[in-house]
Amino acid sequence: MPRSFLVKKYFSNKKPYYRENQLETFVPESFPLAELPTQNNASALTCHPISPFFTSSDALPAPLSPINPVSLAPSPLGPLNLTSSPSSSSGEEEEDGGRTSDPPSPEVIQSIYHCLHCSKSYGSLSTASTSSEVSPRPAFHCKHCSKEYTSLGALKMHIRSHTLPCVCPTCGKAFSRPWLLRGHIRTHTGERPFACQHCNRAFADRSNLRAHLQTHSEVKKYQCGSCSRTFSRMSLLHKHSSSGCCPSS
């Protein structure tokens, strides 16, 4: 199983953080590159509109297992309350060593059943097994994880996250999209095309530059709902809140 990139964030917020010694996991055996959805290989796509994908015999058997509903604070933002215990769900695999740190979204609270293949969750077994029947729109289902999309293009885009067709020629690390690979290649070349106008720093990633620019701002983008303190990153706000700024909320 290619670690947790198959898992929705509200089940395991730990995203795949590939270390240099984990290169063998970049191109998982279960999703070989040969399954890339191309015009010559459409079998990687399973598009069967208005068919209950959980009962499809040739697709995924998708066993559903009841899990214990978790009781968590409903909202991670606003008046932040991040005092949840993310690793407390007993049925969850600890592929990442239990290092998840963020609370699941409110939908987790009402999601009692989840697909063992993709961890997509549902409020009831009947909903889970017949979800496509509920949807009035045609659905394109991923063969690998049972996620469904309303357009083929969206499905193909999603499948790239399974097949990881973009492989770094330097280290062999695989990515779902070319621009992700380009960003990764910059870590090899040291290229930093995004320069800060306020200091002499430069970054390989635009988002990282944007986060850096926040450090130059007196009023940061992310504000604590209790003490009005502002932070340059949401993660810092999360840390701030979880460290006890808002004990009463």
Add this chain to the structure above:
DNA sequence: CTGGGGAAGGGGCCC
């Protein structure tokens, strides 16, 4: 402990 940098993933929009 906190703030910041680096790296990466995914959804959505535009061409």
Add this chain to the structure above:
DNA sequence: TGGGCCCCTTCCCCA
């Protein structure tokens, strides 16, 4: 329709 890009987010690591 598909690729590229933008934006947001998350996580790890380090000073």
